[in-house]
Amino acid sequence: MRAVVLGGGGLTGRCAVRDLATAGVFDSVVAADLDVGLAEAAAHAAGPKASASALDVRDTARLVALLRGADAVVNAVQYGFNLAVMEAAFEARVPYLDFGGLFHMTRKQLALDEKFRAAKLLAIPGLGQVPGISNVLAMQAASDLDRVESIVIRDGWRDFTVGGPEIAFTWSPSTFLDEMVMPAVVFEDGAYREYPPMTGAEEFDFAAPVGKTRVYRTLHSEPATLPESLREKGLRHCEWKEGGPGIEVLRTMALLGLGGDRPVEVRGQGVVPKEFTVALLKREKLLGVPAGVDMIDWEVCDIEIRGEKGGQPVVRHAIARFPARRDWHLVATEYAVGVTGAIGAELIATGQVSAVGVVPPERCIPPGPFRAALARRGIETAIVPPENPLPPPRKE
Numbered sequence: 001m002r003a004v005v006l007g008g009g010g011l012t013g014r015c016a017v018r019d020l021a022t023a024g025v026f027d028s029v030v031a032a033d034l035d036v037g038l039a040e041a042a043a044h045a046a047g048p049k050a051s052a053s054a055l056d057v058r059d060t061a062r063l064v065a066l067l068r069g070a071d072a073v074v075n076a077v078q079y080g081f082n083l084a085v086m087e088a089a090f091e092a093r094v095p096y097l098d099f100g101g102l103f104h105m106t107r108k109q110l111a112l113d114e115k116f117r118a119a120k121l122l123a124i125p126g127l128g129q130v131p132g133i134s135n136v137l138a139m140q141a142a143s144d145l146d147r148v149e150s151i152v153i154r155d156g157w158r159d160f161t162v163g164g165p166e167i168a169f170t171w172s173p174s175t176f177l178d179e180m181v182m183p184a185v186v187f188e189d190g191a192y193r194e195y196p197p198m199t200g201a202e203e204f205d206f207a208a209p210v211g212k213t214r215v216y217r218t219l220h221s222e223p224a225t226l227p228e229s230l231r232e233k234g235l236r237h238c239e240w241k242e243g244g245p246g247i248e249v250l251r252t253m254a255l256l257g258l259g260g261d262r263p264v265e266v267r268g269q270g271v272v273p274k275e276f277t278v279a280l281l282k283r284e285k286l287l288g289v290p291a292g293v294d295m296i297d298w299e300v301c302d303i304e305i306r307g308e309k310g311g312q313p314v315v316r317h318a319i320a321r322f323p324a325r326r327d328w329h330l331v332a333t334e335y336a337v338g339v340t341g342a343i344g345a346e347l348i349a350t351g352q353v354s355a356v357g358v359v360p361p362e363r364c365i366p367p368g369p370f371r372a373a374l375a376r377r378g379i380e381t382a383i384v385p386p387e388n389p390l391p392p393p394r395k396e
Helices: 013-022 036-046 058-067 079-092 104-110 113-118 133-142 174-183 220-229 247-255 273-281 331-349 366-374
Strands: 002-006 030-032 049-053 072-075 096-098 122-124 147-159 184-188 191-195 198-204 213-218 235-242 265-267 269-271 297-309 312-323 380-384
Touching: 002 013, 013 030, 013 036, 013 049, 013 072, 013 331, 030 036, 036 049, 036 273, 049 147, 072 079, 072 297, 072 331, 072 380, 079 096, 079 122, 104 220, 113 122, 122 331, 133 147, 133 235, 133 297, 133 366, 133 380, 147 213, 147 220, 174 191, 174 247, 174 273, 184 220, 198 235, 198 247, 213 269, 213 380, 220 235, 269 273, 331 366
Parallel strands: 002 030, 002 072, 030 049, 072 096, 096 122, 147 235
Antiparallel strands: 147 297, 184 191, 184 235, 198 213, 213 235, 265 269, 297 312, 312 380
């Protein structure tokens, strides 16, 4: 079997390539990237099953040719290309998944459901860490409830690195800046409502070792799908909040306009602020873990579900804890996003996901095999109650 990872040289794509090439399900894995040097580095790190390919996903003909015959494609490129990549996967008749569409793109992707269902082809928008794991856990936690009133997804992180850089981006800075400037969309009283980004601040006590962290509303993909998936259970409220080291820096960058798409004239040349920012971060080597630095961080996602069972109120917390993968030189987010995409590709290729159409992860991913695969990769999950809370992580 063959898997293709688009953006396979990027922060999360390279992790998906490595996991796919070492987990034993796929015979070959292609790391395709606009930057062939990054793709080659990812393939080299992944071992003999992996190969590199130079690819611009805007070249539809080449993209379709690369995808033909693959058993799954993992789309790890910037979310703005999701629709174009989905269309190429459709033409090549290859099952598709990505890491999220930042709400609005996800909604556009869902509009292709009928087209994919008619072709008996599967596309899963948002099967990464968050969205992805968050969706599957929320759905499982709500499965036996008679009613679900609200779901609040909170995500927090903490850095324990000694001697690390003051600033480093371990997730797409372009996407993160969009989260900081675009209104947060909350499903409230059965309808969508926009709030200014970085509002609704609260202190939340996450599972160890993250602990108390200030989180804020930002734009995210879970509210784009969970309200419809749980409509029959009466869901009336769904929102996302996040926080941790560096989020205020991102907010400041956004307020300064460094995430903007409108060109600014500089010495007679039009410069797009977001493109300049990303190029500068690359030049200053602020993307990913710096060479020679042992990054030690943790991330925890806590999904609070409020509902009713047997006439009694119920409050549950579905929790996922994400470690850094230090031997792969990956921080928690890079590792969790990448391996989740790889797990999704495995489940699809081995026939454990049978859905067709454009289907969000909470409606097609079997939680048992999914959580077992996460556990094998060191990602712990719990739904409390009825399961026990996560114990403190073991000290290395």
